[in-house]
Amino acid sequence: MTAPATTPSPEVSIWRRLWLRRQLAIAVLAIIGIAIHLVLRFGMSVSPTTFNLPLWITLAVGGIPLILELLDKVVHLEFGADLLAGISIVSSALLEEYLAGSIVVLMLSGGEALESFAVGRASAVLKALAKRLPSVAHRRNDSELEDVAVNAIEVGDILVILPHEVCPVDGVVIEGHSVMDESYLTGEPYMMSKTPGVSVMSGAVNGDGALTIQAERQAVDSRYAKIMEVMLKAEQQRPRMRRLADQLGAFYTPLALIVAGIAWYLSGEATRFLAVIVVATPCPLLIAIPVAIIGSISLAAQMGIIIRIPAALEGIDRCRTVIFDKTGTLTYGEPRIYEQWTPEEADPLETLALVASLERYSKHPLAEAIQREAGAAAVAVYDVTEVSERPGEGMRGIVHGRNVWITSRKLLLKQQPDAALPEQHGGLECVILVDEKLAAVYFFRDAPRREGKRFIDHLGPRHNIEKLMLVTGDRESEAKFLAEQVGITEVHFNQTPEEKLELVRRETATADTLFVGDGINDAPALATATVGVAFGQNSDVTTEAAAVVVLDSSLETVDKLLHIGRRMRRIALESAVGGIALSMIGMLIAAAGWLPPVAGAISQEVIDVVVVLNALRAAFPPRELTDYDK
Template identity: 65%
Template sequence: MTDTPSASSGTPLWKSLETVIAIFTIIMIVVYLFLRYGWGGSETIQNLPLWSVLLLGGTPLVWGLLVKMVHREFGSDLLAGISIVVSVILGEYLAGSLVVLMLSGGEALEAYAVRSASSVLQALSKRMPSVAHRKTDSLIEDISLDQIEINDTIVIFPHEICPIDGVVLEGHGVMDESYLTGEPYMMSKTPGSQVLSGAINGEAALIVRAEKRAVDSRYARIMEVMQASEQHRPHMRRLADKLGAWYTPLAVLIGIAAWALSGDPVRFLAVMVVATPCPLLIAIPVAIIGSISLAARRAIIVRDPTSLETADTCRTIIFDKTGTLTYGEPQLTEQLYAPGFHGSEVLSLVGSLEQFSKHPLSQAILDAMQAAKAVVHEATEISEPPGQGLRGTVAGRSIEITSRKKLLKQQPELESQLPEQVGGLECAILIDDQYAGTYRFRDTPRTDGLSFINHLSPKHQFQRMMLVSGDRESEVRYLAEQVGIDDVYFSQSPEQKLEIVNDETAQANTIFVGDGINDAPALVAATVGVAFGQNSDVTTEAADVIVMDSSLQKIDEFLHISRRMRRIALQSAIGGMGLSLLGMLLAAFGYLPPVAGAISQEVIDVLAVLNALRVAIPPKALIDFNPDGQA
């Protein structure tokens, strides 16, 4: 459809340099332990595996860190590189090999956990059909999408994804456009109706005239926006890098000062051994992995570990409408009846007829009928001409269910009897050719929406809550009033959503919550993108976090998991670095020689890791709002 990067899911784990080094290091350490404790032999032979690790594995890692140093990037991993060099000088080859393993293994796991830009584009590409069915006279032939020309006649079979933007020429059916437009309903399609590329066809075949080539379609445009948002996504500094930015130069400064004041280079080496940043290289990843595990047990999939570090720093949260703050399904919200007609009787008659309909709103009426325990009557003479409404005879009475527009076209004198038209969808009911009432439908807000929104500011320090939707103004404003959001944007295209998220993220860290393909660019552009459910492989690829069961409670749980992870990680890292600083001072004054410093650093590492492991223990509660009532 459009030119995109290679449709791969990123470099395979086993092909990255860091992964090869990590695996090689593990093997060589095992060989070393066998030679030393199981085989014996000279010390030179025993050390050969460790020398190979430091030469083949340590050299490229240290070189990469030197490049970072030239660019003035002083992260915690730079100190690890110094530690590798120091361990070689001291003859502590096993310690140096373990640092190589920590550094390469951490980077390999990080590269694997963080999804690549191409994976999202791959999901977008896979979703579209590879061929279209072009009709010429009575012949139907399969062609590639790039062969479609404007005004070509395209056949879309049942349950297929529409390959182009166009207009229906023949056929009557419905299409699911919710992932593209934000409209929560199956949209009726009759001759003259517009169709969008990427929409899912219903159970009836449609014949469509192409109005655009595939590369110019709506879906292709979303892919272009997706690619642009990936390329311009800002790099987030990791927590360990932020702490290492001051810890690393401080450790080097202490070591140089100790050397300069004492004249003994061994003191510099001792300081470097004590300064090995294991609380940063191990404790923080342990806290992150533990939090990912805890989240997974709560049906929350964390795809990008950075989201756990940054979610608690976000001060703006942006919601899509359909399927996030609403249930994504139409429900019968109002039943308005003309004088002389009783509600339960009308619902019984209408529901008895609707059970034979495939109209997108029929299920909402049947749900209301079941909830009211209305009587089901036998229906006969049922007909549902495409685009003409539903007719039938129920309990000896003539029933017709149609739209306001079609009703007034047939009986314009009824205009004064109809209720005022408002937002949402509606249908008019005729019983024995008399106007009996109007049913109104809306995509209803989640019951816990108001209490959830109201608790975000006092409990999570959000300063701004926004509702950004592709749906109509009346629907978006209706929802905003129900859940208590004042900052509202409606009828927004994916490009406009992306622009809003970019503007907001430039001012403060943002969380975007959505579930449709039209949300994918915004999910990528936000500081943290949260996708509801698994409605689309595109959104799950674009999101940093996936909430499996589409619950606002899970959003709250994720925020608490993030805050708890950050708190425990900082405790482990800062506490470990504090003890390391004390050890560095002792080493600087000659009270802690290199070997003793290495042992003390191992003790500090164990304490930091044990504290970090606490993060995987589930707390008593992970939500702090009332999901059953108002805030």
């Protein structure tokens, strides 16, 4: 399959990789330089020139490129914490505080490399999407099969999809009977039956039977290619989350420069300016906040939460809109019997035992749901003979001496137009006849998670969520049924990935959004929301697109994530604001001439130790990380 025309050029990707490698190289150089300096200074009797040499190299090779980049930010009137750090590098060099300057180089280069790695993952998502689709298809010429490149498939070609293969293009079945898993593409939680005349989608996974299809679109025009194209657009238009350090640095940097400038002007001494800047070095922003984030990432990992994009932890507590996909998030992602209808003269448990015994020999998508229900009810298991399951005819068998037929409403009404069937519900159903008499109708739905309503109800009062939405590719009846069960009033159904993307983009423009999903069709929305949370690891596409991955697919763990994010932000703010307050006191003392540059540097180190120790609290779990009744 060819990539969309909007795929980034190789030159852009190469430049991004080179830039990332350069930042990593600077960070490694800083680590090596600092380590050698410490060994020479405290482990050997050498001159200051010798033990400072590794730091001079670090400042020259690593510091100068960083300072040039920061100068570019000044030109564009961007005043963040890193700008003050650049000034600190220069000031440290002038004050011969080379170790402090090298540490700032390490902080800047390491942070830039991590940020670039996170932002540059669009290519990883597209690679995951492309990897999932086969590169070769089986095309039928007369009675022979030939393997051809997927890109070479033309409309009208006859293709064979073998068991468990991924469908390469959109088409229609002309021979064979099987089922396909389309859940990641459509949001439908069921294995979909495929018989002649039924459409198939590229990216769907075939079941146990071989299918012969006629291609209706080329690979580049198929549904899967469109999802790739939408995913790329989502990545290119992703809104940048404003980092906590940037927000604080936006006012702290100009303030520090103003105080330092006034001190220089009033005293006429340049050392006053340098003393203030050294004290003002924004280590509480550059060190304390990352320490709180790293600690929270570690805590989240203990809870089964993988934080792929650290900025998500900073942004999640500001989210005021939560958008849920349906299948696999608010539901279990598998059909379950939610209602059993039986006529008065039938025994529900006996009927269930007969049906479940027969379904042990079935490959039908609903067989597992019936077996699960029978297991929960602890019904008897009977011997079965004369099993028959012809495509389009239902399933028959002799169970415990009784003739059992599992069929559909449509097939039964063809044979018995006057059958007294109950009213048809949403979802799927199967009709059971025992000894040619109607014995039961089972209704199936993708069951809501047990804790769903309690979780939804607590989001507003406990997490300041102002808007809740259900957005799904599933049918109207299924979407509204679930929304009723969990208490969501705004429902969008039959949504394509393009429509999901546009909806999330529209909501994100008015308030920070949290999107929770688990399918490939959710990937563009996950990438576009302020924070995207993927459930489970069923698809490498969704886990690549999301900022956060919840491994155990539970709403309780999502609640833990919300609390970890809030707690991280609180601890980071305590550390950063407290450190800034202490630094500002030191700045005023330095401006008055009572704190020379060297003493100012020592004072700043003491402040750094205090704020880092406070930030380390984020790594230790509190007593409770959930606040709703499960």
